[in-house]
Amino acid sequence: MAAVRRGAACLRFLRKHVNVLFSNGKPAVHRLSKWTGITHRHVVFLSVGGGLCAVPFRQTESLSHESLIRRAASLVTDSSSTFLSQTTLALLDAFTQYSKAVHTLIGLHKRYLASLGKLTPAEEDSIWQVIIGQRAEVNERVNECKSFESSWFNAVKLCETAAEAAYNSGAEQASVTVMTNIQLATSQVEDARKISVNADKMLAEAKVMEVEKMTAYSSTQENDDEEEIPEAYLRED
Known part of the structure; x- marks a missing residue:
């Protein structure tokens, strides 16, 4: 039950901020696209208590x-x-x-x-x-x-x-x-x-x-x- 409550709270937090981003017009969309690009390159998504949390990591250059x-x-x-x-x-x-x-x-x-x-x-x-x-x-x-x-x-x-x-x-x-x-x-x-x-x-x-x-x-x-x-x-x- 505690895990469910934490998951529900995380979902509400994400929905609230997504609504704010889309309700503020283009600047917010621009900021979202900017962070989305970063997410694709340097973020790994982990499932915690039913929600998604982004954990940044540094890529290691492969040895030649x-x-x-x-x-x-x-x-x-x-x-x-x-x-x-x-x-x-x-x-x-x-x-x-x-x-x-x-x-x-x-x-x-x-x-x-x-x-x-x-x-x-x-x-x-x-x-x-x-x-x-x-x-x-x-x-x-x-x-x-x-x-x-x-x-x-x-x-x-x-x-x-x-x-x-x-x-x-x-x-x-x-x-x-x-x-x-x-x-x-x-x-x-x-x-x-x-x-x-x-x-x-x-x-x-x-x-x-x-x-x-x-x-x-x-x-x-x-x-x-x-x-x-x-x-x-x-x-x-």
Whole structure:
């Protein structure tokens, strides 16, 4: 019953205003036609309690194929940039760990050379076991660097392809952003690679020094042995 009363009241309200519009002549008709045009374009009619109530709404512009492609290209550049960022971090960490392992190995060699002739056979064997283990870690770090470097190169190629696709689809800003990320990542990797190359040079120099010192030590030992032999013969005589 309440719904019926509200419907009847709404109908009376509409009839009253319609009568007023038509009773006032042309101006009212002009106003009615004006609002009727708006109603056809931007109004949805809803039935409430038996009456009609107009609810205005804003039309949403449909997305074109071009805009959807641009959005998709932008998403591709975002994903490829994330891939590049993760592989860059992994490669930088691999270069850092490799450099640390190399410097540790160099330190072990220096300690061994400094203690030549002062160690018992057991102590010398123990040091060599540590050196061999450190060499194995250096080789493991080398393989890790190669693996991450391969992934990093793939990430760079993917980013370059995504940048080209974004540019061709009209997403110029996304293309510029990913190209900037490539340049930054390349700069960081080059700096880290220089550090690892420097560590390689230091290791090579340490090996040369080790060979020279071991050769000199062996020569000294041989000379000592040669000097001791005549003395032994003299004592026997």
